[in-house]
Amino acid sequence: MKMLWPLLIFCSLAMAQDKPVGVFYFIPLLGHVHQSPARTSPSLTTIQCGHPLKVIEDSKVVIGEDWAYVAVADWKGFVWKKHLKASRPDCFQARYPKFFDALSLDLSELYYWGRLHDHWEEGVARP
Amino acid sequence: MRYVFLSALIAFSALAQDSKLPEEKELDVVDFQNVKDVLKKDGLLQEVQRKKTEVVKIKEIRGEEEKLRYIWPTEEEFWPLSAELWLVKQAPLLRWDFDRPDYGLQESFSTILRSVGMLQKRFRLLAIDSPAPGHLGLPWKDEEYCLLFSVPFVRSMDLSKLEISLLLLEDVLRLQEGWLKDYSRPAKLKEVVGQNFMGSKPDLTPMHEVGKAYTRFLAEKGFSFQQQFQITKKMDALLKPHPELWNSYVRLLGKIDRLVKGNPAFADYLKLYPSPEMQIRWLAPEEKVP
Numbered sequence: 001m002k003m004l005w006p007l008l009i010f011c012s013l014a015m016a017q018d019k020p021v022g023v024f025y026f027i028p029l030l031g032h033v034h035q036s037p038a039r040t041s042p043s044l045t046t047i048q049c050g051h052p053l054k055v056i057e058d059s060k061v062v063i064g065e066d067w068a069y070v071a072v073a074d075w076k077g078f079v080w081k082k083h084l085k086a087s088r089p090d091c092f093q094a095r096y097p098k099f100f101d102a103l104s105l106d107l108s109e110l111y112y113w114g115r116l117h118d119h120w121e122e123g124v125a126r127p
Numbered sequence: 128m129r130y131v132f133l134s135a136l137i138a139f140s141a142l143a144q145d146s147k148l149p150e151e152k153e154l155d156v157v158d159f160q161n162v163k164d165v166l167k168k169d170g171l172l173q174e175v176q177r178k179k180t181e182v183v184k185i186k187e188i189r190g191e192e193e194k195l196r197y198i199w200p201t202e203e204e205f206w207p208l209s210a211e212l213w214l215v216k217q218a219p220l221l222r223w224d225f226d227r228p229d230y231g232l233q234e235s236f237s238t239i240l241r242s243v244g245m246l247q248k249r250f251r252l253l254a255i256d257s258p259a260p261g262h263l264g265l266p267w268k269d270e271e272y273c274l275l276f277s278v279p280f281v282r283s284m285d286l287s288k289l290e291i292s293l294l295l296l297e298d299v300l301r302l303q304e305g306w307l308k309d310y311s312r313p314a315k316l317k318e319v320v321g322q323n324f325m326g327s328k329p330d331l332t333p334m335h336e337v338g339k340a341y342t343r344f345l346a347e348k349g350f351s352f353q354q355q356f357q358i359t360k361k362m363d364a365l366l367k368p369h370p371e372l373w374n375s376y377v378r379l380l381g382k383i384d385r386l387v388k389g390n391p392a393f394a395d396y397l398k399l400y401p402s403p404e405m406q407i408r409w410l411a412p413e414e415k416v417p
Contacts, residue, residue: 029211038226040224040225040226092200092204092208095198095200096196096198096199096200096204097196098196098197098324098329099197099198099199099200099324099329102328102329102331103212103331103334109215109216112215112218112224113211113212113215115218115224116211116214116215116218116223116224116253119223119224119253119254120251120252120253121232121233121251121252121253121254122233122249122250122251122252123233123234123236123237123249123250123251123252124237124247124248124249124250125236125237125240125241125245125246125247125248125250126237126241126246126247127241127246127247
């Protein structure tokens with residue numbers, strides 16, 4: 001029994017670190033999972049519209065309300081919350097797959113297109 | 128009694144089966160008419176027919192779905208896509224991927240739009256780190272405006288967020304006039320939008336032509352004096368009911384005029400937006416003859 005205590009403590013700590021919130025889908029045409037919650041922070045990986053992202057909570061990671069902490073493949077990073085949706089979005093790539101393929105975007109263009117969506121500031125003149 | 132009768136019936140039928148010669152039994156098997164009758168009786172032929180019809184329908188649906196994958200986007204989708212593609216290709220020159228302070232423009236610009244009665248209009252702003260263009264509206268969707276502003280440009284004049292918003296309001300009016308869209312509209316656009324290109328490659332020349340037209344417009348063409356006059360008069364009419372906004376607008380034009388005359392880094396501004404000096408004159412109240 002004495003031997004089990006450290007294992008139990010380790011397990012409970014490990015569980016407390018990554019608490020899944022749910023699966024959300026990426027909305028913009030292209031985007032990035034960031035290393036830190038800032039629009040100019042380096043990109044961990046480039047993702048496309050409709051990509052499922054596991055939103056997680058980690059007691060050790062404290063972020064502002066505009067950003068979500070996500071896990072995708074082997075990466076854990078940050079995306080704008082405004083870029084996430086609980087249901088599958090209507091993606092341009094899905095509506096026009098052959099046209100989008102024909103654009104033949106190179107790696108640098110894919111990168112910049114993702115960065116562009118991090119830099120837009122969107123608004124609406126509400127009455 | 129019933130069980131006896133049933134047992135007798137089963138025994139009789141077994142005997143009847145046995146009474147058939149092996150060759151007869153074999154004939155039964157190879158007698159296709161007989162097999163066909165059995166199939167008919169079981170409704171299997173109808174089932175086969177139903178399955179065949181289903182397969183044809185599924186193939187048709189899949190064919191239609193496959194065809195839909197080869198559609199050229201609509202014109203409404205073309206403009207934002209080509210604007211984004213242009214911005215992506217111009218990223219090293221326009222330098223919009225940079226760290227900058229939050230100017231709080233979303234709120235300020237929404238307030239300005241509301242003040243002049245442009246309700247429910249959506250907008251997207253992009254700050255650039257290049258001195259030119261100082262500001263620009265790119266063709267986007269009908270109910271949404273895509274606006275760029277240069278941080279070095281606004282910083283050189285120490286513009287307030289109200290003044291930046293007024294600058295962007297001018298661009299909204301230009302977008303409403305559709306001048307840049309008309310100038311850069313590719314000749315083939317009408318032919319390709321919404322068309323199916325299955326069996327061939329999509330014609331992407333309109334996408335590239337638009338980008339080239341934007342670059343040409345910024346470098347060479349610019350807005351004309353007539354267009355600038357129209358915009359200035361529109362701004363005058365929109366801001367007249369709000370004296371504090373109108374005064375800010377006149378002050379803003381004065382600042383731009385001084386900047387472009389005094390700082391060679393921004394001299395090209397006049398190619399794109401002639402001329403702040405004239406704009407101030409057009410705004411001046413007409414002198415009454417005593």
